[in-house]
Each structure stands twice: as C-alpha cells, then as structure tokens.
Amino acid sequence: MTTTPAIVILGAGALDTARRIQLLYAASQVHALRGRVEADVAYTDLSTHLRELYASGTPIVALCAAGIVIRCLAPLLANKGVEPPVLAVAEDGSAVVPLLGGLAGVNVMAREMAAALGVSPAITTSGELRFGTCVLNPPEGYALADIGQGKRFVSDLLSGESTRVEGQAPWLDDAQLPRSASARLAIRVTPRAWNGREDELVIHPRSVVAAVTDTDDGATIAAHVQAALDRHGLATLSLAALLASSGRMADAALAQAAASLNVPLRFAQTVAEDGAPPAGLLHAALRIPYETLHDDAHAGVALALTPLAVDADTIGRARGRLTVIGLGPGSAELMVPAARKALTDATDILGYETYVKMAGPLRADQRVHGTDNREELQRARHAFELASTGRSVVMVSSGDPGVFAMAAAVLEALEDAQDPAWAAVELVIVPGVSAAMATAAQAGAPLGHDFCMLSLSDNLKPWTIIEKRLRHAAEADLVMAFYNPISRARPWQLDKALDIVREFRAPTTQVVLGRDIGRPGGTLRTVTLGELRSADVDMRTMVIVGSSTTRKFVNGAPWVYTPRWYG
Numbered sequence: 349m350t351t352t353p354a355i356v357i358l359g360a361g362a363l364d365t366a367r368r369i370q371l372l373y374a375a376s377q378v379h380a381l382r383g384r385v386e387a388d389v390a391y392t393d394l395s396t397h398l399r400e401l402y403a404s405g406t407p408i409v410a411l412c413a414a415g416i417v418i419r420c421l422a423p424l425l426a427n428k429g430v431e432p433p434v435l436a437v438a439e440d441g442s443a444v445v446p447l448l449g450g451l452a453g454v455n456v457m458a459r460e461m462a463a464a465l466g467v468s469p470a471i472t473t474s475g476e477l478r479f480g481t482c483v484l485n486p487p488e489g490y491a492l493a494d495i496g497q498g499k500r501f502v503s504d505l506l507s508g509e510s511t512r513v514e515g516q517a518p519w520l521d522d523a524q525l526p527r528s529a530s531a532r533l534a535i536r537v538t539p540r541a542w543n544g545r546e547d548e549l550v551i552h553p554r555s556v557v558a559a560v561t562d563t564d565d566g567a568t569i570a571a572h573v574q575a576a577l578d579r580h581g582l583a584t585l586s587l588a589a590l591l592a593s594s595g596r597m598a599d600a601a602l603a604q605a606a607a608s609l610n611v612p613l614r615f616a617q618t619v620a621e622d623g624a625p626p627a628g629l630l631h632a633a634l635r636i637p638y639e640t641l642h643d644d645a646h647a648g649v650a651l652a653l654t655p656l657a658v659d660a661d662t663i664g665r666a667r668g669r670l671t672v673i674g675l676g677p678g679s680a681e682l683m684v685p686a687a688r689k690a691l692t693d694a695t696d697i698l699g700y701e702t703y704v705k706m707a708g709p710l711r712a713d714q715r716v717h718g719t720d721n722r723e724e725l726q727r728a729r730h731a732f733e734l735a736s737t738g739r740s741v742v743m744v745s746s747g748d749p750g751v752f753a754m755a756a757a758v759l760e761a762l763e764d765a766q767d768p769a770w771a772a773v774e775l776v777i778v779p780g781v782s783a784a785m786a787t788a789a790q791a792g793a794p795l796g797h798d799f800c801m802l803s804l805s806d807n808l809k810p811w812t813i814i815e816k817r818l819r820h821a822a823e824a825d826l827v828m829a830f831y832n833p834i835s836r837a838r839p840w841q842l843d844k845a846l847d848i849v850r851e852f853r854a855p856t857t858q859v860v861l862g863r864d865i866g867r868p869g870g871t872l873r874t875v876t877l878g879e880l881r882s883a884d885v886d887m888r889t890m891v892i893v894g895s896s897t898t899r900k901f902v903n904g905a906p907w908v909y910t911p912r913w914y915g
C-alpha cells in the first residue's frame with residue numbers, strides 16, 4: 349500500500365491549502381477537477397476518482413465537505429478490505445477531519461496536517477482521545493501481533509481496566525495509559541510469538557536478523573528461515589531483515605526469499621566473501637550488540653536477536669539500484685506509475701536540470717545531482733558509481749528513456765565497465781510516453797500505420813547518414829517522426845531534410861507540429877508539406893510528416909490519421 353496521499357480538490361479556492369498539505373508529503377500530487385482548476389493531475393468525475401484511489405489503497409486528502417467524501421465512498425465501505433487513510437479538509441484549512449483508516453495511521457496524518465495548518469484535528473477515536481495515542485498503531489519498527497485481539501484489549505482498557513507494560517515501549521512513555529504493576533492486562537513488547545492469551549496485547553519489535561548462506565531456491569530459503577524462527581519461538585513479524593554475502597547481490601533466489609518473508613534484503617561484506625558462515629555475516633554487518641541463535645537443524649541460517657527494534661537500513665548495505673525512467677512529454681498524468689514509484693523510492697536523482705525539475709516535488713532527503721553536463725556517458729557512469737555504493741538512483745529523461753535519451757548511454761557505460769560492483773547493480777529501465785506518441789495522440793492517429801522515428805541532430809552521427817535514412821524512409825512511404833528537428837547550432841539541417849522529403853512526397857502531404865505537448869502553453873498545428881517552413885519549428889517541436897495515405901478531416905477539431913489498410 350502506498351503512503352503518498354492524493355490531495356483532491358474541486359476548485360481554485362482549495363489550491364493554496366492543498367499546496368500547503370503537499371509540502372508535508374514527498375511526491376504527493378494535487379488532483380484537480382478538469383476544467384475548473386489546474387494542478388498536477390486532472391480528473392473528470394469526483395466520485396469515480398475517489399473510488400479508484402480508495403480501491404488502489406491510496407490515502408486520500410479531499411478538500412471538500414466530509415459528506416461528499418462519505419457519499420462517494422459509501423458503496424465501497426461494506427466490503428472490508430484494506431482501508432487507506434481518508435480525510436476531509438476544509439478548503440480554507442480551518443478543519444481537518446479523519447474519516448477512515450484508523451489502523452492505517454489516519455489520525456497521525458490528521459495531527460500532521462492540523463499542526464501545519466495551525467488548527468486542532470477533529471479526532472474522534474475514543475482510545476486515541478483517552479490515551480493520547482493509538483495503542484494499535486505502533487511506530488515504525490514494531491508490529492501488532494493480532495489486530496482482533498488488539499481491538500478487544502483496547503475496549504477492555506476503555507471500560508476501565510489498567511495495564512502493565514512489559515518490555516521496551518518507549519513510544520508509550522508519553523501516553524496517558526492507566527498503568528498498574530498488578531494489572532490483569534499486559535502490553536507485552538517481545539519478539540517471541542504470541543501464545544494466544546487474551547489478556548495480553550503483543551507487539552513485536554523488528555529485532556531479528558536472519559543471515560543465510562543457503563543457495564537453494566527462494567521458497568526453500570524462506571522456509572528455512574521460517575523454520576529457524578519457529579524453533580526459537582520467534583514471531584515472523586519480528587524479522588527485520590534477511591542478510592547475505594555481498595557476493596550474492598544479483599542472486600534472484602535471495603530477492604525472492606526476502607520478498608516472500610516481506611523484509612528488506614541486506615548484504616554483508618566479509619573477508620572470506622562467499623565462504624563465510626552465516627554467523628560471520630552477522631558479525632560483519634551488525635554494529636549493535638546482539639545474541640546469536642544458531643539453527644541446529646540447518647547450518648545455512650543463523651539468527652541475530654537484538655535488544656530493541658533494529659533499523660534495516662543500518663545493517664550491512666543494500667543492493668544498489670539504477671532505474672532509468674522517462675517522464676513522458678511533461679504532464680504528471682502522462683508519466684507511467686512505475687516511473688512515479690521509482691522517483692518516490694529514490695535516494696538520488698540524476699539528469700538534465702530541466703527534467704529533474706519536472707520530476708519534482710522531491711523530498712528534502714533526496715539528493716539531486718542536476719547537471720547541465722551534456723556528456724551522456726559521463727552522467728551514466730556517475731549513476732553507476734552512486735548505485736554501486738548501495739544507493740537507489742533514478743536517471744531521468746523526458747519522454748521515453750530509450751528514445752534518443754539516457755537508456756542507451758547507461759547500457760553502453762555498463763558494457764564498458766571494469767568495476768564488478770557495477771554489474772551487481774539492479775538495473776531497471778522503465779518505458780515512458782515518447783513525444784511522438786503524445787503528439788500523435790493529440791492530433792489523432794498519424795502513426796496508425798508503419799512509421800519511423802528519426803533524430804535530425806548531427807551531433808552524434810554524420811549528416812550523410814541522416815540524408816540517406818531520410819531518402820530511404822521517404823521513398824518507403826513511412827510516416828516520419830522527427831526528433832531534434834532544429835536548433836540554433838543546427839539552423840539549416842531541417843530545410844535540407846524537407847527538400848529531400850519533397851522529392852518523394854506531394855505538397856498536400858499532412859504534417860503535424862506538436863510544440864511543448866503535455867506542458868504549459870503546448871500547441872498543436874496541422875499544415876501541409878507545401879506550407880511547412882522551418883521557421884514554424886523549434887527544438888521543442890515534434891514534426892510528424894504523414895505518408896501518402898495520411899488524411900485529415902474536421903469534426904469539431906481537425907483530426908489527422910493514417911488508416912490501418914493500404915491501398
């Protein structure tokens with residue numbers, strides 16, 4: 349479930365408050381009703397939009413009447429599944445009302461927002477009001493053993509009973525809990541599995557690290573770890589991380605095992621490298637006191653039990669990650685969700701400054717390596733250097749990263765790499781909506797039949813090659829999408845290219861010009877090849893030259909398309 353809320357507004361009056369709330373949640377976006385107000389994401393129907401967000405588990409902050417939100421979501425509430433936080437906030441920021449998602453931290457969000465807006469949150473949860481904290485929502489690093497039991501326990505407390513606290517629960521220090529050393533009820537903070545006692549609220553600190561040297565498949569490794577936990581009477585929820593030798597970073601079985609145990613995978617650098625026993629891995633990676641629990645039945649697993657919850661980020665190091673993404677043409681709506689997720693997960697963001705700005709808003713803890721450096725290979729190497737130290741790096745391009753953009757440079761850097769640490773980096777390339785696709789969609793479907801994409805820039809290839817390809821493409825009657833059509837440093841090339849195309853195509857050929865498509869002030873024009881002048885085009889323009897079958901008709905707006913058939 350995502351923790352980044354969607355901030356939903358209906359009109360311009362709510363935009364200021366929405367932007368203030370947005371500052372609290374990195375990578376959050378303001379969703380605005382199309383035609384009424386512009387923000388980061390546009391939607392057309394409030395009800396449908398809220399339901400989609402809710403169904404996908406996205407926290408919702410709706411700047412409108414609580415009643416509207418309730419009516420929109422009501423049909424989904426009978427079905428008790430995962431319940432993301434849902435809040436209604438007054439347009440002017442004067443009221444913050446948590447509505448749903450008590451166990452997903454809605455009251456925590458309400459307090460954060462109310463503090464930022466300078467008002468009191470309208471918290472109505474009795475346990476939380478009485479005790480000043482949600483006992484059933486322990487902080488990061490701790491997990492409730494059983495929610496059903498938790499609810500019974502809190503209602504016992506509310507009916508007047510007191511409780512003991514056993515184990516370390518620093519977050520309860522400030523809570524106004526009715527405490528008594530002789531109480532029947534107990535809040536027990538322990539890595540040991542809950543034995544089903546109804547008078548205990550069991551909370552597990554994530555305080556166990558499992559080191560594995562197993563080379564089985566993912567499911568078997570996970571089963572061995574689970575068996576070791578069981579043999580020592582430890583709860584699965586106490587597991588903080590899976591630890592393996594850094595020589596095995598690219599091992600898919602380990603990643604699978606960690607995913608099925610639902611814990612992060614960390615790596616230890618040992619002198620013996622792959623030869624180290626599991627206890628040796630613990631020794632190399634843990635910087636805090638712990639007790640080693642060997643698994644006598646299976647030598648490939650050792651458990652470390654630490655006194656308090658342990659932050660997985662401090663154990664050994666992570667496998668570095670490099671994700672190459674495309675932002676799409678410009679608007680947030682046309683960025684694919686996988687790219688948005690990569691940005692949210694990133695520790696470091698690299699790319700041409702304009703694109704890094706477009707990728708925002710970013711969190712204060714995310715490092716930006718904005719650069720005007722046009723040397724792509726250099727930038728790609730920099731990305732690998734960062735990622736090979738265990739960071740999560742995102743390289744941004746516009747459009748699609750594989751179309752005249754960074755993905756190819758990244759692969760070239762990797763193929764040439766001398767450093768084995770680069771090979772261990774988890775490399776993912778996320779596709780994006782390329783300028784030709786975005787322009788074509790606005791115009792209709794000019795790429796509906798065979799087409800090609802050409803860059804008219806002769807910075808990285810000789811002009812003679814460009815001329816040859818233009819000639820062949822024009823002769824083959826392919827629709828052509830021109831990227832980098834013209835620039836101050838390349839003033840004459842477009843005219844030369846059009847001269848070549850005109851040798852093969854009629855002056856009536858349809859041409860689409862998309863400028864800044866998906867960005868503020870974007871324009872779309874359709875002209876004929878005969879009318880087209882290079883002065884109509886700049887470096888922010890996509891030029892789509894139709895084939896002999898590309899046609900245009902007017903239905904309200906002009907539509908340009910290339911039929912699927914040929915005749």
Ligand code: SAH
Binds near residue numbers: 678
């Ligand atoms: N990777 C990008 C292309 C980078 S090359 C992609 O897939 O879209 C840069 C060229 O792309 C520009 O010179 C222009 O021709 C085109 N372009 C990029 N974004 C555009 C936009 N929003 N509108 C129109 N053309 C765009």
